Amino acid sequence: xxxxxxSFAKPKxxxxxxxxxxxxxxxxxxxxxxxxRALCRAxxxxxxxxxxxxxxxxxxxxxxxxVRVTRADGSTLDLPxxxxxxxxxxxxxxxxxxxxxxxxxxxxxxxxxxxxxxxDGPRFRIQSPRANxxxxxEGTTVIAGRDNSLTIEGGAAACVEDIALARxxxxxEPLKWAALPDGRITATIPKAQIAAGQVSLLVxxxxxxxxxxxxxxxxxETGRIDAFTLHAGDLHGVLTGTRLDTVASLSVxxxxxxxxxxxxxxxxxxxxxxxxTPAPVAAWTVGQDRSGRxxxxxxxxxxxxxxxxxxxxxxxxxxxxxxxxxxxxxxxxTLPSGTVMSxxxxxxxxxxxxxxxxxxxxxxxxxxTVDGRASTVIAAANGYRVQSAQVAIATIExxxxxxxxxxxxxRYRLLQDGAESDWAPLVTLVRLPTxxxxxxxxxxxxxxxxGDALYLLxxxxxxxxxxxxxxxxxxxxxxxxxxxxxxDTLFLKLRDDDSVVATAKPNVVDR
Numbered sequence: 001x002x003x004x005x006x007s008f009a010k011p012k013x014x015x016x017x018x019x020x021x022x023x024x025x026x027x028x029x030x031x032x033x034x035x036x037r038a039l040c041r042a043x044x045x046x047x048x049x050x051x052x053x054x055x056x057x058x059x060x061x062x063x064x065x066x067v068r069v070t071r072a073d074g075s076t077l078d079l080p081x082x083x084x085x086x087x088x089x090x091x092x093x094x095x096x097x098x099x100x101x102x103x104x105x106x107x108x109x110x111x112x113x114x115x116x117x118x119x120d121g122p123r124f125r126i127q128s129p130r131a132n133x134x135x136x137x138e139g140t141t142v143i144a145g146r147d148n149s150l151t152i153e154g155g156a157a158a159c160v161e162d163i164a165l166a167r168x169x170x171x172x173e174p175l176k177w178a179a180l181p182d183g184r185i186t187a188t189i190p191k192a193q194i195a196a197g198q199v200s201l202l203v204x205x206x207x208x209x210x211x212x213x214x215x216x217x218x219x220x221e222t223g224r225i226d227a228f229t230l231h232a233g234d235l236h237g238v239l240t241g242t243r244l245d246t247v248a249s250l251s252v253x254x255x256x257x258x259x260x261x262x263x264x265x266x267x268x269x270x271x272x273x274x275x276x277t278p279a280p281v282a283a284w285t286v287g288q289d290r291s292g293r294x295x296x297x298x299x300x301x302x303x304x305x306x307x308x309x310x311x312x313x314x315x316x317x318x319x320x321x322x323x324x325x326x327x328x329x330x331x332x333x334t335l336p337s338g339t340v341m342s343x344x345x346x347x348x349x350x351x352x353x354x355x356x357x358x359x360x361x362x363x364x365x366x367x368x369t370v371d372g373r374a375s376t377v378i379a380a381a382n383g384y385r386v387q388s389a390q391v392a393i394a395t396i397e398x399x400x401x402x403x404x405x406x407x408x409x410x411r412y413r414l415l416q417d418g419a420e421s422d423w424a425p426l427v428t429l430v431r432l433p434t435x436x437x438x439x440x441x442x443x444x445x446x447x448x449x450x451g452d453a454l455y456l457l458x459x460x461x462x463x464x465x466x467x468x469x470x471x472x473x474x475x476x477x478x479x480x481x482x483x484x485x486x487x488d489t490l491f492l493k494l495r496d497d498d499s500v501v502a503t504a505k506p507n508v509v510d511r
Contacts (some may be wrong), residue, residue: 002359005218009200012456013190013341014367015249015280018220018294022284024496025115025116025117027114027117027440028052028053028055028056028061028062028114028117028119028121029041029052029053030050030051030053030056030085030121030122031050031051031052032048032053032122032123032124033051033089033318034048034049035071035122036125037125037158038105038125038126038127038156038157038158038183038204038359039124039125039127039158040126040127040128040129040156040158040159040207041094041095041126041127042094042129042159042205042206042207042208043094043095043207044094044096044147044207045091045093045094045193046091046092046126047084047087047088047089047090047091047092047336048067048081048089048108048110048124049087049088049089049345050088050089050090050110052331054248055268056083056388057083057085059212060115060432061115061189062083062112062113062114063112063385064112064113065080065081065082065083065111065112065150066079066080066081066110066111066112067079067081067092067108067109067110067111067124067126068103068108068109068111069106069107069108069275070101070106070107070124072103072498073104073302077097077102079092079108081110082511086201087131088358090110092108092126092496094207095128099470102128104127104128104129104133104154104155105125105126105127105183106125106127106155107123107124107126107128107160107162107330108123108124108125108126109121109122109123109124109351110122110123110124110397111211111253115246115500117275117386119445120468121312123300125164127156127157127158127159127183128156128231128438129155129156129159129205129206129207129208130155130156130208131155131208131210131212132154132210132212133154133155133212133222134152134154134155134185134203134212134214134238135152135153135154135214136150136151136152136216137151137152137153137184137506138150138151139189140214140215140216140217141216141217141218141219142189142194142199142216142217142218142219142429142487143218143219144174144191144195144196144197144218144219144227145243145246146191146196147188147189147190147191148188148189148191148194148203149182149186149187149188149189150186150187150188150199150216150315151184151185152184152185152187152203152214153183153184153185153187154381154450155203155205155212156205157179157180157183157184157185158179158242159205159206159207159208159350160177160179160203160205160206160332161203161205161206162204162208162395163175163177163185163187163201164202164204165189165193165194165199165200165201165202166199166200166201166213167195167197167199168197168198170201170405172202172295173193174337175189175193175201175289176188179252182264183352187201190432194218194220194446195296196218196219196298197217197219198215198216198217198218199216199218199219200213200215200216200242201213201214201216216237216357218307219298219399220245220339221226222240222246222296222300222302222452223241223242223243223244223246223269223301224242224243224268224305224318225241225294225302226240226241226268226304227239227240227241227306228240228250228252228273228292228305229306229307229308229309230248230281230284230307230308230311231308231309231310231311231318232284232286232307232308232310233311233312233387233420234283234311234312235274235278235281236257236260236272236273236274236275236276237257237272237273238270238271238273239259239267239270239271239272239273239294240268240270242261242267242268242269242271243269243440244259244269244270244271245262245269246296246298246432247259247294247295247296247297247412248295248296248297249272249294250273250292250293250294250295251292251293251295252290252291252292252293253290253292254277254280255275255276255277255278255280256275256277257273257274257275257276257278258273259273259278260272260274260312261344267405267448275360275364285308286308286309286310286311286413287290287386288308288310289305289306289307289308290306290308291303291304291305291306292304292305292306296340297464298504300508306483309391309418309419309447310417310419311355311356311419312419312420312421312422313353313356313357313363313414313416313417313419313420313421314353314354314357314422315351315352315357315392315414315421315424316351316352316354316392316424317349317351317412317426318348318350318351318352318463319350320338320346320347320348320349320350320426321349322341322342322345322346322347322426322464323345323346323347323349324342324345325342325344325345325346327434328433329436329505330434330436330451330477331431331435331437331490331504331505331506332504332505333433333435333502333504334502334504335430335500335502336500336501337480338503339427339428340428340429340430340500341398341409341427341428341429341430342429342430342431342432343398343402343404343429343430343432344397344398344399344401345397345402346396346397347384347396347397347398347426347427348393348394348395348397349393349394349412349426350387350391350392350393351365351391351392351393351394351414351448352390352391353389353392356420357387357416358390359386359388359389359391359447360386360389361384361386362380362416363384363392363414363415363416363417364377364378364384364411364414364416364419365377365378365392365394365400365412365413365414366378366412366414366415367396367398367401367410367411367412367426368410368411368412368423369402369406369407369408369409369410369411369429370373370408370409371408372410373406374402374403374406375491376396376401376402377415378395378396379392381397392442398429401427402429404431405431406429407426407430407431407496407497408428408429408496409423409425409426409427409429410425410426410427410428410429410496411423411424411426412424412426415503423438427494428497428500429495429496430457430494430497430500431453431494431495432456432494432502433451433453433454433455434451434452434453434455434457435449435450435451435504435506436452436489436509437449437450437451437487437506437507437509438450438483438506438508438509439508439509440508440510441510442484442489442510444485445468445483445484445485446468446482446484446485447482447483447484447486447508448472448480448481448482449480449481449482449483449490449506450479451479451480452479454472454476454479454481455472455475455476455477455495456494456496457472457481457492457493457494458471458491458492458493458494459471459472459483459493459498460472460481460491460496461483461484461490461491461492461493462483462484462485462486462487462490462491463484463486463487463489463491464491464501465483466491466493469484470482470483470484472495486506486508488505488506488508489503489505490503490504490505492504
């Protein structure tokens with residue numbers, strides 16, 4: 001407060017005011033949002049994400065902002081950046097704004113002036129995409145039939161948008177991939193997506209219209225070829241080894257064999273090979289070892305040892321008899337005669353030796369389900385007997401030998417002196433429920449069937465036409481089920497084979 005107005009004439013008035021202390025400037029505490037992560041500088045540029053100093057957006061305290069990079073020749077270059085408040089960082093323009101010789105991947109340090117004082121900000125790893133820059137480093141061969149991991153290098157990993165596998169048919173499949181810390185990329189090619197032949201790896205990058213294409217050759221994995229055994233007189237033999245699904249053919253002294261189905265046995269494979277030209281094979285004698293050549297599907301040829309084994313035994317089925325199991329307090333169920341038997345019944349069948357096959361009592365009979373889920377061997381100790389040198393008798397109780405859950409078509413073959421006859425059909429095995437009775441209300445169109453394991457039934461009918469049939473759902477666990485009123489016979493379709501119609505004589509009780 002002045003006592004009088006200021007005077008600018010002599011003597012002049014003097015005014016004194018307090019001012020804040022002058023301190024050292026404090027630069028903005030900028031820090032990167034994603035430290036250690038490479039950024040892609042594509043055609044539209046790249047955002048350098050920073051945080052920690054809102055004043056860089058609200059004021060012009062920060063000015064002359066740029067990133068300092070190093071050229072390929074070692075010299076430095078400042079590239080201007082602009083603050084972008086909506087995206088939260090500084091925007092560096094795309095490669096088209098500068099024609100210098102920057103490397104694919106380079107480090108850039110943010111710097112500028114805060115007020116009147118220069119300052120340095122965070123450091124960024126920046127990558128620029130280049131067309132046709134990616135290449136496979138382990139070679140361009142992959143193996144069909146197994147998962148492959150392929151590593152590629154040379155390009156900007158941060159700029160890769162997706163990687164796909166392209167086939168010659170024109171179809172593509174996206175692949176899983178991951179960027180490694182050293183800038184390379186590893187892509188996984190699942191075995192389900194690759195077959196032998198020519199394929200390509202497609203790498204699509206940000207800001208690049210053209211897709212990088214890496215040509216690959218998918219080869220079939222080479223397995224192990226152990227041996228080929230053919231019994232004298234046969235037109236087919238068994239090739240053993242691993243990865244036999246890659247075999248295209250087998251040739252021995254002009255005889256060409258084509259492959260059948262592959263069967264896995266323990267740690268090895270077996271594949272039946274059938275000859276196209278039987279004349280050369282007919283002259284082969286027992287014990288005469290030969291050498292052959294296995295040709296794989298991709299054209300590679302491998303040697304194989306060929307062994308001519310003694311002729312296999314041959315038998316035919318003469319007769320068979322079923323002995324049903326007795327179940328107290330249950331209705332007997334009748335099956336079609338001769339072709340179907342219950343798993344808890346007993347089966348006796350007879351065989352006749354064909355050709356030079358003779359029985360001594362030391363041979364065995366193998367019984368198995370067609371699907372291979374269950375099998376057993378009948379020998380002298382458990383049901384195999386010889387009537388004569390040409391006729392043998394075998395007895396089996398499937399529930400004990402194969403298990404109570406066995407069902408379906410059964411087949412048999414003779415095992416003699418290390419060789420076996422061809423498989424031949426024997427009988428169809430089914431499992432039967434236990435039916436204890438049928439109760440009906442007087443005049444009612446439907447009755448109540450009681451029993452156990454009714455889930456083994458597919459349907460129940462009161463007549464042969466299955467009029468008003470009662471269908472039994474999967475997994476049925478109740479002990480009763482409503483059925484059409486029967487006349488004098490129940491007609492049953494079995495779950496194990498619904499083409500089989502069994503019958504039972506119900507003891508109907510009217511209430």
